[in-house]
Amino acid sequence: MNAEATPMNIMPDWLNALPPLRGKLMPDFVMGDICWFRVGGPADVVFMPADIDDLSAFLAALPEDVPLSVLGAGSNVLVRDGGIRGAVIRLGAAFGQVTQSGDDEMTAGAAALDVRVARAAADAALSGLSFYRGIPGSIGGAVAMNAGAYGGETGDVLVNVEWLDRKGEKHVSAVDELNLSYRHNGQQDFALYTSARFKAVRGDKAKIIAEMEEISDKREDSQPVKSRTGGSTFKNPDGADPEGLKAWKLIDAAGCRGLRVGDAQVSEQHCNFLINHGVATAQDLETLGETVRQRVLDHSGVTLHWEIKRMGEAHA
Numbered sequence: 001m002n003a004e005a006t007p008m009n010i011m012p013d014w015l016n017a018l019p020p021l022r023g024k025l026m027p028d029f030v031m032g033d034i035c036w037f038r039v040g041g042p043a044d045v046v047f048m049p050a051d052i053d054d055l056s057a058f059l060a061a062l063p064e065d066v067p068l069s070v071l072g073a074g075s076n077v078l079v080r081d082g083g084i085r086g087a088v089i090r091l092g093a094a095f096g097q098v099t100q101s102g103d104d105e106m107t108a109g110a111a112a113l114d115v116r117v118a119r120a121a122a123d124a125a126l127s128g129l130s131f132y133r134g135i136p137g138s139i140g141g142a143v144a145m146n147a148g149a150y151g152g153e154t155g156d157v158l159v160n161v162e163w164l165d166r167k168g169e170k171h172v173s174a175v176d177e178l179n180l181s182y183r184h185n186g187q188q189d190f191a192l193y194t195s196a197r198f199k200a201v202r203g204d205k206a207k208i209i210a211e212m213e214e215i216s217d218k219r220e221d222s223q224p225v226k227s228r229t230g231g232s233t234f235k236n237p238d239g240a241d242p243e244g245l246k247a248w249k250l251i252d253a254a255g256c257r258g259l260r261v262g263d264a265q266v267s268e269q270h271c272n273f274l275i276n277h278g279v280a281t282a283q284d285l286e287t288l289g290e291t292v293r294q295r296v297l298d299h300s301g302v303t304l305h306w307e308i309k310r311m312g313e314a315h316a
């Protein structure tokens with residue numbers, strides 16, 4: 001037997017039974033290569049569809065018992081070292097358009113980065129979307145997480161979303177149907193967001209650009225934005241309430257600032273961020289996060305909940 005595995009002989013059986021697809025099917029794809037933390041084992045298959053019809057055909061043909069996950073820009077996930085069983089969908093350039101729609105609305109594909117939406121709105125002298133300047137994810141991830149910053153969040157500016165269900169059927173939902181709350185999307189069943197429409201208000205272009213620059217400067221000062229991180233690890237216990245309990249304060253008070261497990265560390269700069277200094281494993285990062293949760297519980301009696309989405313298996 002040939003000792004060198006070819007892509008064909010590591011393909012799961014269900015993959016060979018799919019109809020012809022125009023997008024890229026990538027078996028045994030190492031998730032750490034596309035996630036901010038730079039950790040995570042291989043997914044059985046990552047599919048990058050050529051367009052929405054290709055995606056729909058893939059979903060329609062995918063057997064119901066094959067696990068299915070979605071990845072955006074990978075800025076809020078911790079993929080475990082054993083990787084992800086089944087299929088992972090990652091939207092690429094075909095879902096990256098950002099356009100002005102009507103006088104005061106923007107429409108963005110789910111793969112468009114938040115920052116592009118903020119910039120395009122500024123170029124069109126539309127205000128209200130500047131908060132996206134500081135969030136490094138994609139629009140799909142923003143809808144899935146109700147991402148927000150500096151007093152604005154996705155639910156405040158979203159009009160509606162287009163999405164596909166597990167069988168590849170297309171739907172449109174108004175923002176109210178998503179039951180968005182602080183860093184949470186309450187849509188019950190599997191939904192793969194493909195595009196979103198946002199409302200904005202006419203504004204002064206120079207002022208909007210200045211506001212975005214201020215947001216960018218503030219983040220550089222307060223967050224390890226150039227590190228291998230996943231953003232805020234835990235939700236603030238009182239949600240978006242500006243006067244409420246802050247996860248970082250509880251972590252600091254419990255003595256966890258700078259705490260390390262292997263090459264994983266609680267950021268010295270912003271202690272609700274975990275950092276991979278280079279060779280941390282997903283297990284190091286998860287163990288560190290769980291240690292922080294336990295210490296905060298012991299110290300203040302508050303249970304922190306993960307904001308970062310943990311995906312996949314600990315072992316292959």
Ligand SMILES: Cc1cc2nc3c(=O)[nH]c(=O)nc-3n(C[C@H](O)[C@H](O)[C@H](O)COP(=O)(O)OP(=O)(O)OC[C@H]3O[C@@H](n4cnc5c(N)ncnc54)[C@H](O)[C@@H]3O)c2cc1C
Binds near residue numbers: 110136144
């Ligand atoms: C340095 C840094 C700073 C950050 N600052 C902020 C901040 O200020 N505010 C904030 O809210 N977040 C922040 N984050 C977290 C993160 O950027 C947001 O949660 C972002 O919205 C995640 O988008 P993503 O595309 O990276 O999603 P991913 O991390 O890839 O995925 C996150 C979740 O969204 C789901 N998802 C992604 N795309 C789709 C889709 N098309 N359809 C259905 N589900 C999908 C995934 O399945 C997963 O459950 C920060 C992260 C970093 C690294």
